[in-house]
Amino acid sequence: MIIFLILIGIVALSTFLILRHPKFGKAPSGERLQRILKSPHYKNGKFDNLNPTPQLAEDTSMPEVLFRFLFGKKENLRPSQKLSFSKTNLKEITTDENVFIWMGHSSYFMQIDGKKILVDPVFSGNASPFSFTTKAFDGTDIYSVDDIPELDYLVITHDHWDHLDYETVKKLQPKVKKVITGLGTGEHLEFWNYDPEKIIELDWHEQSDLGNGYQVYCEPARHFSGRGLKRDQAIWASFVFETPNQRIYIGGDSGYDDHFKKIGEKYGSFDLAILENGQYNKDWRYIHMMPGENIKAMKDLNAKRMIPVHSSKFALATHEWNEPLEKITQFNTENQRIITPKIGEKADYLNDTKIYEQWWEKR
Template sequence: MKRFTCGCLLPLFSAVLPTGASAQACESGFSKSPQFAAQDCRFQNRPNPDAKPNRSTWDIWSRFFLESKQGTVPIDPVPVRPMDRAALAALDDASNHIIRLGHSSHLLKLRGKWWLIDPVFGPRASPVSFAGPKRFHPSPVALEDVPPIEGLVLSHDHYDHLDVPTIEALNGRVQRYFVPLGVGQHLRDWGVPADRIEEFDWWQESKWGEVALTAAPAQHFSGRTLTDRNRTLWASWSLRVGGDHVFYSGDSGYFAGFKEIGARLPKIDVALMENGAYDSYWPAVHMSPEETVQAFQDLGAGMLYLVHNSTFDLAFHGWREPLERVAALAKERRIVLATPEIGEVLTIGKPRENRNWWEGLR
């Protein structure tokens, strides 16, 4: 049976419906960015002659509307480890912890201070509440239990990474927002005070408390409506604190930039790498499992931590496939792999036994 999937392309391609965030007019300040093409007022990726071409928008939309999906949504419950306020408070303030909330959303406790990466607590990755990709599982941390946030990091403005209800619910509870160029306008439109927002071009750095941040390149795109494609920048991120170094790829196709990042931001302890929502129809903007592993090795990082899977139905591959393929490659190449359950805490530098939690689930 053919399956109509309203909104499932929203995080991957231009959204079908606008939200309250307005499309930006061309701002002269962006013209200083090497990533900004002033002639059409849009950001762009670096030239990459090795990038595989994406199929046409018509081909992609037609496939989503006409092709049936098999095994993209779990039948059995995805395991979740709930974390309440007491459990969060009990985490050692002297260490650095990463808690997987689902998809690419993470809650971090860095030297006793709380940080969020691409938080999406809403039930759907969509501009509307009644349609679009729906969560496979609840958040392990209830939104009302999220502690005061020192810093919130965003990689780009797609719906599976930037969620309006989440931003509105957290307003007043976040000290500082760290976002790529242009994304700050979305936040300001939704009521976030301008003086709490810091916008970054690639390779710009900042420090907030004990955390040193660097926005790094990625190969992707942006947009939340039919008219604002690439009006804002996308980025990967480096966070260094207390001698530990965390890298987050954001969304990206495979490109030579990973080697440059590894050279310029060395000694990465944990690399949170995109692994999911890939397809032969859009190979330039998301990595296959094999490319995820290669990108990780280009970085020269210590631990490969998989993100961007197990929460939303965004592509045509089976929901377990990204994890299975990378796990097999990691075993073959003797890579230290982290595939934490939803809600699991990973403490940097603390020994852990990785588990293939998806095995046996339908």
């Protein structure tokens, strides 16, 4: 019994010390917490989705999910050989180009009407608090902070480890003019020495005038948040980035729901929607879109074009690594304009004549 209690004590102390590492961020406090408490989306001590959203589907249980995840059949979770990509030199992109460069999973760089934007960058080689877990597929982690030019906007959609990477955003700090994120996430960034004056922190349905005809709007997503033991203390969000010439939808992580239709009706149409495509499972089908639902979301949004992300770099679910891109191509029976660049490839997303190689089929 004494040995058992000592072991329990060691585990508890180790957990306490680990959670004190700065990478876990900080819970909202002070004026930010007061603002959160006034949010209509913060209820019973946490942020909540617009519609009931169970973490697990009704026809399953946590023990079943854990058993299937740990011991179920899993094939081709990772590429069998190292992937090979060429990276675009972001510092050589001319100011008149409208481009999208995917960096794997949900990290991407955009230049939209002269504004340089980086979304959810994870360049540390893994998507978890521990470097030996959730490692990037060989050959996919080709960008580093050194490759990034000075940024007009760093966008963080929510605070999960595969979207908000401590090591990356700390190194990026000198290059970032402004951060755009959801309410609550700014606490992590301030804790990591970001200037609060540079943080634009929005609740759902709020907006910020960026000047010279540029606007950003924060809209709902159907997901959750959290980096430590307490979840849902910062809101998860999608964003609408509007310029004098374009309207772009940055989807973040989201299960399918009627918010896509409402956003489409609110804004009329989008020149481009970037939507999640991967890390799905029927057991958690409310918080990530299942295959084909992103195409429904694209239609709901009245988006002229879509780029699927959230795949091809980390194995966070049990599907084959290239299944998301195979499925979205298979389900695109109406020939919607779905753009599938390679990691590192410069995509002129407004050029609808460009045909993109189905590169995942050859791996």
